[in-house]
Amino acid sequence: GQQLNQSPQSMFIQEGEDVSMNCTSSSIFNTWLWYKQDPGEGPVLLIALYKAGELTSNGRLTAQFGITRKDSFLNISASIPSDVGIYFCAGPPTGANSKLTFGKGITLSVRP
């Protein structure tokens, strides 16, 4: 099946720093999604991307849909302690309608 690759598994940054993470696939995705999971909670949608090359912001978060349609990037600027959590990329496999494939996630830690 179509897989989404996220690495590294964990990232550690200092409060105030920017951080970038990416998600890649060997297959084309027509939609890219970024979710965040706070400790003890379910994932919450941060940003949705629907067009190759699209750049979308949500506060301090910016995500881009790669022009090859095989990757996406999420940038968090001026990190704060509440940015701690697991960040997942996700997308619907070809023809899957509502079904989503998720990456394995990146656990972000922010040092005060």
Place this chain on the structure above:
Amino acid sequence: NAGVTQTPKFQVLKTGQSMTLQCAQDMNHEYMSWYRQDPGMGLRLIHYSVGAGITDQGEVPNGYNVSRSTTEDFPLRLLSAAPSQTSVYFCASSYVGGTGYTFGSGTRLTVV
């Protein structure tokens, strides 16, 4: 509050016992799904449903049953619990064709 409600939040089972994880949503979403989350494995799809009376298998369906008798409810049944089913289980819903899943807050299951 509108959303996806999962019960129970925590459960300990003995090997061989059966139980049902409950999931209910009040957003009139046609699509509902169950994921399990294990360390380093991300979110893996167990079963999903695109409407009442329609269910299908996901990536890891073995050992689990589902049914969808109403739009609102999508219970997940463990027929004979095994230690390998120790995990955190998430229910999610969306409109068919939509990708903005709403997740429940999860059920943490331990099988001893």
